[in-house]
């Protein structure tokens with residue numbers, strides 16, 4: 001993925017002020033930064049949930065910001081996991097994972113069911129496929145959301161503070177699913193405040209502030225030898 005001079009303005013609030021970012025196949029990029037720095041907006045632009053006001057995004061061989069691009073095709077390849085799960089409350093875990101496969105990829109019911117079971121098994125919920133979201137813990141619901149995204153065979157996965165709404169004891173199971181995914185070679189862009197995860201899993205850490213990428217490097221570079229005052233300040237406050 002290549003992001004060139006990406007800009008996004010809401011009214012007169014310039015939230016992204018020229019973001020340049022290349023992500024290679026199989027790379028895990030972790031984005032850190034204070035609240036309001038534009039992290040979610042960046043991910044939402046990559047998934048075309050927001051329309052950029054400037055710049056271009058290329059994904060594989062397509063400029064996804066081009067007018068003629070089929071948004072649904074892009075979304076099918078770009079999986080996204082949000083802070084608040086966004087599961088359908090009246091559907092079981094399995095049905096939640098089947099739905100987009102049938103609607104967007106036009107898989108038949110049997111195939112969608114088979115893939116749903118497979119993916120739920122992978123995230124450790126093989127025993128819970130017939131439970132509804134209200135019968136699952138937050139961590140389990142988030143793992144259903146991850147299974148739902150993976151069932152679409154995404155080429156890249158975006159995580160926006162996927163563990164921020166969870167009780168501390170439930171965070172670990174979700175992070176270990178994400179770690180496993182990274183080890184399996186998935187390309188990932190992860191917004192998180194989990195510094196341990198960033199250190200262990202990230203190939204590259206990016207620090208955003210005020211709509212800019214202020215600093216980037218390996219976890220060692222950014223955590224142990226930050227060069228920008230704002231990064232130092234942020235890390236100082238968090239750890």
Ligand code: ADP
Nearest residue numbers: 010013015033034035036037038039040041042
């Ligand atoms: P972060 O995820 O880093 O906390 P966000 O990308 O959510 O930051 O938000 C960055 C800024 O963009 C904030 O000032 C926020 O109020 C603004 N913003 C985000 N989404 C919208 C929107 N849909 N409409 C107007 N302002 C928005």
Ligand code: MG
Nearest residue numbers: 039040041161
């Ligand atoms: Mg955010």
